[in-house]
Amino acid sequence: MNVDLKAPASQYTLVTLSYWAFTLSDGALRMLVVLFFHQLGYSPIEIAGILVLYELFGVITNLYAGWLATTIGLSITMQMGLGLQIAALVMLMVDSSILNVVYVMAAQALSGIGKDLNKMGAKASIKSLVPADAQGRLYRWIALLTGSKNALKGVGFFLGGWLLATVGFQDAVAIMAGVLGAVLALSILLLDRTTGIAKKPQPFKHLFSKSSAVNRLSAARFFLFGSRDIWFVVALPVFLQSQLQWSYIQVGSMMAAWVFAYGVVQTVAPKVTVIGKTVKDSNITHPSGRTAFRWVALLCLVPAAIAGGLYAAGSNISLVASGLVSGLLVFGALFAINSSIHSYLIVAYAREDGTSLDVGFYYMCNAAGRLVGTLLSGLVYQQFGLAACLLLSSGMLIATAVISKKLPN
Numbered sequence: 254m255n256v257d258l259k260a261p262a263s264q265y266t267l268v269t270l271s272y273w274a275f276t277l278s279d280g281a282l283r284m285l286v287v288l289f290f291h292q293l294g295y296s297p298i299e300i301a302g303i304l305v306l307y308e309l310f311g312v313i314t315n316l317y318a319g320w321l322a323t324t325i326g327l328s329i330t331m332q333m334g335l336g337l338q339i340a341a342l343v344m345l346m347v348d349s350s351i352l353n354v355v356y357v358m359a360a361q362a363l364s365g366i367g368k369d370l371n372k373m374g375a376k377a378s379i380k381s382l383v384p385a386d387a388q389g390r391l392y393r394w395i396a397l398l399t400g401s402k403n404a405l406k407g408v409g410f411f412l413g414g415w416l417l418a419t420v421g422f423q424d425a426v427a428i429m430a431g432v433l434g435a436v437l438a439l440s441i442l443l444l445d446r447t448t449g450i451a452k453k454p455q456p457f458k459h460l461f462s463k464s465s466a467v468n469r470l471s472a473a474r475f476f477l478f479g480s481r482d483i484w485f486v487v488a489l490p491v492f493l494q495s496q497l498q499w500s501y502i503q504v505g506s507m508m509a510a511w512v513f514a515y516g517v518v519q520t521v522a523p524k525v526t527v528i529g530k531t532v533k534d535s536n537i538t539h540p541s542g543r544t545a546f547r548w549v550a551l552l553c554l555v556p557a558a559i560a561g562g563l564y565a566a567g568s569n570i571s572l573v574a575s576g577l578v579s580g581l582l583v584f585g586a587l588f589a590i591n592s593s594i595h596s597y598l599i600v601a602y603a604r605e606d607g608t609s610l611d612v613g614f615y616y617m618c619n620a621a622g623r624l625v626g627t628l629l630s631g632l633v634y635q636q637f638g639l640a641a642c643l644l645l646s647s648g649m650l651i652a653t654a655v656i657s658k659k660l661p662n
Contacts, residue, residue: 265379267443268331269398272375274436275335276402278342278429279368280409281416284508286357287490288414288501289422299354301487301631306358307365308627311620314369315613322609327378328444330609334371335437337363342430346423365620373616377609379600392540392597396522399596403589404516407509414505464611466542466602466661471615473656474595475622477549480556480649481588482626484642488634489581497574507578515585522593540594542660548594549654552587555580556646563640598660 283304290300322330341364345352379394416425490508493499499507526540526548559580566572603611626649633642 264444265394267440268375268378269401271331271335271436271440271444272371272398272402273405274433275338275368275371276405277409277412278338278433279364280406280512281413281429282342282364282426284410284413284490284505285417285422285425286361287487288417288494288504290357291491291494292501295354297487297491297635298631300491301627303354303357304361304486304627305624306362307368308620308624310362310365311369312617312624314366315373315617315620318370318373318609318613320610320613322374322377322613327374327609328440331371331374331378331444332437332440334367334369334374335433335440337367337370339430339433339437341367342426342433345426346430349422369616369620373609373613376596376600377603377612391600393523395597395600396593397520399593400516400519400522400589402516403519404513407512407514407516409509410512411505411509414501414509417505418502464602467599467611467615469656469659470595470598470602471618473545473549473653473660474599474615475618476649476653476656477591477595477622478619479622479626479629480646480653482623483629483633483646483649484556484639485630486627487630488639488642491634492639497570511581511585514582515589518586518589519593522590526590526594540597541662542598542657543662545591545594545598545660546654546657548587548591549650549657552584552591553647553650553654555584555587556643556650559584560640560643563643
């Protein structure tokens with residue numbers, strides 16, 4: 254049986270496979286960097302500093318990537334992201350004596366640019382592959398892409414911890430660079446290079462969205478992802494390793510399980526997001542602004558409840574561990590549904606011609622939220638502890654809910 258590689262379903266599959274490969278390497282690299290430099294004696298603030306350029310360049314990249322993709326196409330944009338990730342991994346293959354903070358920050362900057370080129374290209378391309386009157390299918394495809402990506406990022410976290418414990422830092426990044434090189438070659442051969450090129454040239458001044466719906470959703474996304482990364486990026490793995498005395502493999506496994514479960518929930522979000530106003534499309538519902546508000550309102554109390562549990566448990570390590578893991582599983586499930594709703598809404602709200610401009614602006618705000626969350630994760634944890642990070646997370650979620658209340662229904 255002949256397979257038409259230019260058909261929308263085939264192109265969607267190819268985009269997803271490319272995105273999966275990048276995600277595995279990205280998750281593994283994040284865990285490798287955090288655990289390896291903690292092993293070398295770096296403080297939480299220093300580790301957060303290493304990750305700053307990764308998030309900062311993500312902000313800048315998303316701003317320009319949307320405009321770039323309207324000119325060169327989404328497939329080439331994704332391939333540029335893969336190439337930059339390979340370059341970042343090659344930079345880290347040097348002897349440990351060269352791996353100082355400034356050098357690794359530069360490698361992380363390349364990785365941050367690559368990640369957001371790849372992500373924006375993958376998500377924006379889906380809109381061009383789905384008819385305008387098939388919103389249910391659009392929601393399902395986005396949920397599957399986003400959810401499977403996050404499940405694989407969880408696998409990447411485990412992979413990073415496992416590789417660090419078994420083959421060491423340099424060999425780990427060399428293996429990942431080789432695999433991504435093969436993926437990049439296949440992507441160049443098989444993906445349609447014309448996907449996402451705007452019918453009319455898009456002026457550079459259109460980088461910033463004029464849509465109030467896109468702007469409000471972008472602001473909500475800023476606080477939503479800041480609320481996660483303020484405790485997840487630095488504070489949680491360092492707390493598990495230093496306070497609960499978990500091994501690197503245990504920390505990697507915990508982070509992997511959390512992100513994997515988070516991704517699985519995202520893939521089934523279309524089956525559970527029935528709260529609020531919905532529209533029928535082939536017996537599948539898709540969410541509205543009211544749906545986004547109600548689900549984030551449910552999430553607001555969870556980090557504060559986890560913080561309260563940490564205070565109540567005191568120095569009882571077994572109670573702290575069980576309460577923390579249970580609370581994070583609840584947070585992960587609700588956060589996954591919120592993220593899936595947002596990922597659909599931005600593609601639905603985006604303009605038809607030049608979708609990548611609105612999607613790029615939106616993910617710029619996403620990256621900015623992650624940048625702020627990453628910085629605060631190291632700073633607040635070192636000064637005040639994990640519970641303070643969780644309380645600030647609840648504050649950010651309240652801001653998300655207030656903004657989401659004004660999204661279109």
